[in-house]
Amino acid sequence: xxxxxxxxxxxxxxxxxxxxxxxxxxxxxxxxxxxxxxxxxxxxxxxxxxxxxxxxxxxxxxxxxxxxxxxxxxxxxxxxxxxxxxxxxxxxxxxxxxxxxxxxxxxxxxxxxxxxxxxxxxxxxxxxxxxxxxxxxxxxxxxxxxxxxxxxxxxxxxxxxxxxxxxxxxxxxxxxxxxxxxxxxxxxxxxxxxxxxxxxxxxxxxxxxxxxxxxxxxxxxxxxxxxxxxxxxxxxxxxxxxxxxxxxxxxxxx
Numbered sequence: 001x002x003x004x005x006x007x008x009x010x011x012x013x014x015x016x017x018x019x020x021x022x023x024x025x026x027x028x029x030x031x032x033x034x035x036x037x038x039x040x041x042x043x044x045x046x047x048x049x050x051x052x053x054x055x056x057x058x059x060x061x062x063x064x065x066x067x068x069x070x071x072x073x074x075x076x077x078x079x080x081x082x083x084x085x086x087x088x089x090x091x092x093x094x095x096x097x098x099x100x101x102x103x104x105x106x107x108x109x110x111x112x113x114x115x116x117x118x119x120x121x122x123x124x125x126x127x128x129x130x131x132x133x134x135x136x137x138x139x140x141x142x143x144x145x146x147x148x149x150x151x152x153x154x155x156x157x158x159x160x161x162x163x164x165x166x167x168x169x170x171x172x173x174x175x176x177x178x179x180x181x182x183x184x185x186x187x188x189x190x191x192x193x194x195x196x197x198x199x200x201x202x203x204x205x206x207x208x209x210x211x212x213x214x215x216x217x218x219x220x221x222x223x224x225x226x227x228x229x230x231x232x233x234x235x236x237x238x239x240x241x242x243x244x245x246x247x248x249x250x251x252x253x254x
Contacts, residue, residue, distance in 0.1 A: 202227030
C-alpha cells in the first residue's frame with residue numbers, strides 16, 4: 001500500500017517538474033520601446049540662374065568723326081561692364097560712342113550664377129572725299145572779258161610801270177589757261193600831241209605790252225599789235241584823270 005502511495009507521489013512530482021520545465025523553456029520578449037519619427041532635412045536651394053547679355057552697335061560701320069549707338073540687355077546680373085572706355089553701365093541701356101578706329105566692344109554681365117559676355121564690332125573708315133561739282137563751263141570770250149586787264153602808262157611814256165606790270169602778269173595767266181585765245185593789243189594815247197606822234201607812241205605802248213607778255217611765256221604768234229593814237233579815247237574830259245584812262249594798252253580777243 002505504501003509503495004503505491006510513494007509511486008503516486010513520485011509521479012505527481014515528475015509531472016509537476018515536466019510542466020514547470022515546459023513553462024520555463026518559453027522565452028517571453030518585452031515589447032520594444034517606442035522610437036521617435038525623424039523629420040527629413042530640407043532640400044538644397046536651386047542654383048542661381050546664369051547671367052545673360054546681348055550687345056549691338058547701330059550702325060556697325062561709320063566714317064571717322066561720326067558716332068554710333070551701343071545697345072545692351074542683360075538678365076540675372078548684378079554688374080555689367082563694357083570695355084574700351086565705356087566702363088560700368090546699367091543692366092540694360094544704350095550709349096552713343098565715336099571711336100576713331102575700328103574697335104570690338106565686349107560687354108560682361110556678372111551675377112551669383114556666374115558671368116556671360118557679348119561682343120559688337122564697329123568698323124571705322126576714312127571720310128568719303130567730297131568731289132566739288134564741276135565749275136560751269138564758260139566760253140573763251142566770257143572768260144577773256146571777265147579776267148583781262150588794261151595796262152596804263154605815264155604821260156609821254158611807254159615803259160611798263162608797276163601797276164601795268166601786275167595787270168600784264170594777270171593777263172599772262174589768263175592766256176596760259178586758255179591757250180587757244182589770240183589777242184590784239186591796242187596802243188592808245190591821250191589827246192595831247194600831234195596825231196602822227198600819238199600813233200607812234202601808241203605803237204610803242206602796244207609793243208611794250210606784247211614784249212612783256214612774251215617774257216611771261218606767251219607765244220608771240222598769238223599776239224598782234226595796232227596803234228590808234230588818240231582816235232579811240234574812252235574819256236572825253238580835259239583833265240589828268242581822264243587823260244590817264246586814255247593812256248593804255250588795251251587787249252582785245254581776236
